[in-house]
Amino acid sequence: MIRSALTSALCYRDPKAALDFLEAAFGFELVMLIEDNEGNLAHAEMSFGDSPVMIGNEWTAQHKSPASIDGFNTQSVHIHLEGDIDAHCERARAAGAEILMEPADQFYGDRTYRCRDPEGHFWTVGAPVRAVSVEEAEAESGLKVVKGWA
Numbered sequence: 001m002i003r004s005a006l007t008s009a010l011c012y013r014d015p016k017a018a019l020d021f022l023e024a025a026f027g028f029e030l031v032m033l034i035e036d037n038e039g040n041l042a043h044a045e046m047s048f049g050d051s052p053v054m055i056g057n058e059w060t061a062q063h064k065s066p067a068s069i070d071g072f073n074t075q076s077v078h079i080h081l082e083g084d085i086d087a088h089c090e091r092a093r094a095a096g097a098e099i100l101m102e103p104a105d106q107f108y109g110d111r112t113y114r115c116r117d118p119e120g121h122f123w124t125v126g127a128p129v130r131a132v133s134v135e136e137a138e139a140e141s142g143l144k145v146v147k148g149w150a
């Protein structure tokens with residue numbers, strides 16, 4: 001079981017299918033699975049590297065899968081890779097992810113793609129491809145870095 005100061009939790013109508021999708025599409029690993037007496041998922045945790053995510057059922061009217069609320073989302077999840085982002089995108093596509101933005105280089109030095117899982121959660125996946133100075137990022141983006149550029 002992974003313990004982290006901050007852990008995302010995602011609701012799915014079919015959380016067991018979500019576990020399979022997250023493993024196939026993104027390479028997540030199942031680290032905990034708790035079922036009720038009928039074999040229904042009660043709680044699950046998966047990991048990607050050193051980062052956990054909880055996967056569960058819809059459990060109140062306010063905790064729903066995007067599939068149950070006309071595709072609306074209030075958050076997205078970002079996966080940080082150290083590797084081939086294009087191959088990862090193809091893996092996600094083959095597993096059933098809808099690719100919303102094909103892999104593209106970004107002004108901050110990462111190559112990213114964006115997708116939606118079968119129940120409508122948004123995922124952004126990125127990998128560093130080059131180091132970018134504050135000056136380069138500001139010139140390319142038109143933004144002003146105020147704090148925290150490393």
